[in-house]
Amino acid sequence: MARKPSHWKRRKDARPTEIVAAALDVFAERGFSATRLEEVAERAGVSKGTVYLYFANKEDLFKAVVRQALVPTIAKVETHIREHPASAREQLAEVFASMVGTIATPPAAAIPKLVIAESWNFPDIAKFYLKEVIARGFRLMAGVIERGKASGEFRTDVNVDHAVRLAIAPVLLTALWKTSFEPAVGARLDAEPFLKTHLDVLINGLANKTSR
Amino acid sequence: MARKPSHWKRRKDARPTEIVAAALDVFAERGFSATRLEEVAERAGVSKGTVYLYFANKEDLFKAVVRQALVPTIAKVETHIREHPASAREQLAEVFASMVGTIATPPAAAIPKLVIAESWNFPDIAKFYLKEVIARGFRLMAGVIERGKASGEFRTDVNVDHAVRLAIAPVLLTALWKTSFEPAVGARLDAEPFLKTHLDVLINGLANKTSR
Amino acid sequence: MARKPSHWKRRKDARPTEIVAAALDVFAERGFSATRLEEVAERAGVSKGTVYLYFANKEDLFKAVVRQALVPTIAKVETHIREHPASAREQLAEVFASMVGTIATPPAAAIPKLVIAESWNFPDIAKFYLKEVIARGFRLMAGVIERGKASGEFRTDVNVDHAVRLAIAPVLLTALWKTSFEPAVGARLDAEPFLKTHLDVLINGLANKTSR
Amino acid sequence: MARKPSHWKRRKDARPTEIVAAALDVFAERGFSATRLEEVAERAGVSKGTVYLYFANKEDLFKAVVRQALVPTIAKVETHIREHPASAREQLAEVFASMVGTIATPPAAAIPKLVIAESWNFPDIAKFYLKEVIARGFRLMAGVIERGKASGEFRTDVNVDHAVRLAIAPVLLTALWKTSFEPAVGARLDAEPFLKTHLDVLINGLANKTSR
DNA sequence: CATGAATGAGCTTTCATTCAT
DNA sequence: AATGAATGAAAGCTCATTCAT
Numbered sequence: 001m002a003r004k005p006s007h008w009k010r011r012k013d014a015r016p017t018e019i020v021a022a023a024l025d026v027f028a029e030r031g032f033s034a035t036r037l038e039e040v041a042e043r044a045g046v047s048k049g050t051v052y053l054y055f056a057n058k059e060d061l062f063k064a065v066v067r068q069a070l071v072p073t074i075a076k077v078e079t080h081i082r083e084h085p086a087s088a089r090e091q092l093a094e095v096f097a098s099m100v101g102t103i104a105t106p107p108a109a110a111i112p113k114l115v116i117a118e119s120w121n122f123p124d125i126a127k128f129y130l131k132e133v134i135a136r137g138f139r140l141m142a143g144v145i146e147r148g149k150a151s152g153e154f155r156t157d158v159n160v161d162h163a164v165r166l167a168i169a170p171v172l173l174t175a176l177w178k179t180s181f182e183p184a185v186g187a188r189l190d191a192e193p194f195l196k197t198h199l200d201v202l203i204n205g206l207a208n209k210t211s212r
Numbered sequence: 213m214a215r216k217p218s219h220w221k222r223r224k225d226a227r228p229t230e231i232v233a234a235a236l237d238v239f240a241e242r243g244f245s246a247t248r249l250e251e252v253a254e255r256a257g258v259s260k261g262t263v264y265l266y267f268a269n270k271e272d273l274f275k276a277v278v279r280q281a282l283v284p285t286i287a288k289v290e291t292h293i294r295e296h297p298a299s300a301r302e303q304l305a306e307v308f309a310s311m312v313g314t315i316a317t318p319p320a321a322a323i324p325k326l327v328i329a330e331s332w333n334f335p336d337i338a339k340f341y342l343k344e345v346i347a348r349g350f351r352l353m354a355g356v357i358e359r360g361k362a363s364g365e366f367r368t369d370v371n372v373d374h375a376v377r378l379a380i381a382p383v384l385l386t387a388l389w390k391t392s393f394e395p396a397v398g399a400r401l402d403a404e405p406f407l408k409t410h411l412d413v414l415i416n417g418l419a420n421k422t423s424r
Numbered sequence: 425m426a427r428k429p430s431h432w433k434r435r436k437d438a439r440p441t442e443i444v445a446a447a448l449d450v451f452a453e454r455g456f457s458a459t460r461l462e463e464v465a466e467r468a469g470v471s472k473g474t475v476y477l478y479f480a481n482k483e484d485l486f487k488a489v490v491r492q493a494l495v496p497t498i499a500k501v502e503t504h505i506r507e508h509p510a511s512a513r514e515q516l517a518e519v520f521a522s523m524v525g526t527i528a529t530p531p532a533a534a535i536p537k538l539v540i541a542e543s544w545n546f547p548d549i550a551k552f553y554l555k556e557v558i559a560r561g562f563r564l565m566a567g568v569i570e571r572g573k574a575s576g577e578f579r580t581d582v583n584v585d586h587a588v589r590l591a592i593a594p595v596l597l598t599a600l601w602k603t604s605f606e607p608a609v610g611a612r613l614d615a616e617p618f619l620k621t622h623l624d625v626l627i628n629g630l631a632n633k634t635s636r
Numbered sequence: 637m638a639r640k641p642s643h644w645k646r647r648k649d650a651r652p653t654e655i656v657a658a659a660l661d662v663f664a665e666r667g668f669s670a671t672r673l674e675e676v677a678e679r680a681g682v683s684k685g686t687v688y689l690y691f692a693n694k695e696d697l698f699k700a701v702v703r704q705a706l707v708p709t710i711a712k713v714e715t716h717i718r719e720h721p722a723s724a725r726e727q728l729a730e731v732f733a734s735m736v737g738t739i740a741t742p743p744a745a746a747i748p749k750l751v752i753a754e755s756w757n758f759p760d761i762a763k764f765y766l767k768e769v770i771a772r773g774f775r776l777m778a779g780v781i782e783r784g785k786a787s788g789e790f791r792t793d794v795n796v797d798h799a800v801r802l803a804i805a806p807v808l809l810t811a812l813w814k815t816s817f818e819p820a821v822g823a824r825l826d827a828e829p830f831l832k833t834h835l836d837v838l839i840n841g842l843a844n845k846t847s848r
Numbered sequence: 849c850a851t852g853a854a855t856g857a858g859c860t861t862t863c864a865t866t867c868a869t
Numbered sequence: 870a871a872t873g874a875a876t877g878a879a880a881g882c883t884c885a886t887t888c889a890t
Binding site for chain 3: 853854855856
């Protein structure tokens, strides 16, 4: 019944990562409650019981999935920005360019949808996500915009908090569209040109025209 | 007893509407799979069996909920626009003003979240929602923007499809925020001023500056 | 699949009693943890789910079993004594005669064994049993013995608490023997003559011989 | 390291004994089915797999526990009696004194409870216990009482079999009380004075008064 | 029409047991 | 001899669905 003959070598350290990866796949496909632990196990190439060797229960596994899938995602964007100092406009462009990759990558793109969908049952996860992802992304964006306002690139009459949300909203829409409507309905959305337009309109909308 | 004579008459036709209303409440609170039909029945003041008199199963009820909750929502916006012809900028403002009310009203605000969350299990609903809500809203918005482009108010180099999504994205974000993060985390978002800023920045971003 | 055609008449009131009776049987045969709820359901002629209609969980069912099996048991003895005032010796005899019936009746006889065996997992039940059965039996016995001491029938140098336990110990032994060793090993113990001897020796042992 | 050289040698033969000792502890604390083999292994300082090196399965381990815990218990009493010939009354006192120690020692005191509780699932053990412990204790007691009857100390109209059970019953009650109700409910029972009273009342009850 | 007792498939979770190392 | 990662059968429990009344 052993699927793979290399059963005994890839041990204790690889297992949890493999299981979490498989779980992300299944959660992304079916959502939390429709996910059967047996399917996760199957895809990870282990038995049902093995999942419980590493995770106390389904919820615990779900949290691990979110955590594991997010760490690289946030870090990637953060470091990207930190290492590419430039004008506010250019940095905004950088952030978006960096986000597009993440948004387009299938499994990670499902995280926002999962968090939103399961915020009912797991407020903990919403809390965690808000703190670890949204807040960090917020600070990042807010920094860029503040700098733009200070340098005279951006209008000073725009609430930073609002501006940040405006900047993020189309990215969120893209992620949700790609995970909800594209697979279900087949309505394609080409992320790259859309976000390019977004950047264009946003920068134009935030641009300081008093200097005209 | 003589006070509510109409109450005893409404039964036959009101029943399904009452059940759907109760169901929307519960679905909005708990999500699809965490919703027990028994609770829906309780809130509708009927027995579990009665629900099955009007709806074949849980999924059917869910579809009815989405359908019923959306008809007035879309119609409201559509008629509002149709009845208030004005400049593109002004109409954009009208659409948003009209949307704010819907988005802020608790039960209807949960619909987008529900549709997104359940697009996994019920592609039908995603399809229906796309067709009946998104597409109609799209046409509406697209009309306004096309008119703005034609009149010289808006830039002509902006893809209409993209512009519509950009216009809607912050509204979606607001709805999701209010139904996912506000209740779970207590992070308030004041919809009205946010969408006012959105409108401001968007119109500025779309504004034709070649005439300068 | 319906075992019995009279499925729909014996409703809501009879069900729980039937289930508890079936449960007592199975618990008595197998012990708590080896009892599968499905078997209880089968014997009660209902489905697994029905058990959960009346009892929150296995433990709850167990408590109900103990409770239901004990109420008549204790009451029987108490009323018997109350209605048969006599000399201390005679009353002691009455109590025992009354106990013999209970001890010999198969399902109720298993209760002490069950309580003892499950005091590990369910201290609540031990507590309940101590309070509702043992304490009440104690008071009963203590009353008889005190009266015997007061009337000069019994020695006054014997601790009442001890005397009560001495009186009960052989009854307990009988119950345990009949439920543990008789079925497992086939070693018969004839309760009636044994408890007759017990009474004889006990009364003789407690008898006041200073008057000799 | 030089301190405990004997510790490194004892392995091969001590292992099973250590495991059984640990198992007795856990069985006494939790009962048979609530005992996880992993906890037994932990307390014995070995791994789960090792337990299976010495015992075919959980039941086998349980039997070994009972066996091992009983050998010294019975032997202790038997030799004590054999080495202390005296009058029947005195010997009865000896037996009880010897039993009190065993009954009061925590792990061994749990054996009767375990045997009784698990006689459902393991009739073998009940059989074994009956043969190896009860029967041997019986013979012992019976001998003492027969001698008492022969010497004229005790009444001759009392069935020996019954008398033996009467003698043992309060000891059993004490053991069960201490392992079932004391830990669960906190209702203390002082074994020594109680069994002293028992001996007093029993000897008085068995005493031959025809010689008066 | 309406009820709600009854059902049973299906899920999560536990843990004795196995076996490659 | 010893390990402990892996297994999978088995059981408790939930709840959408049915149907006799």
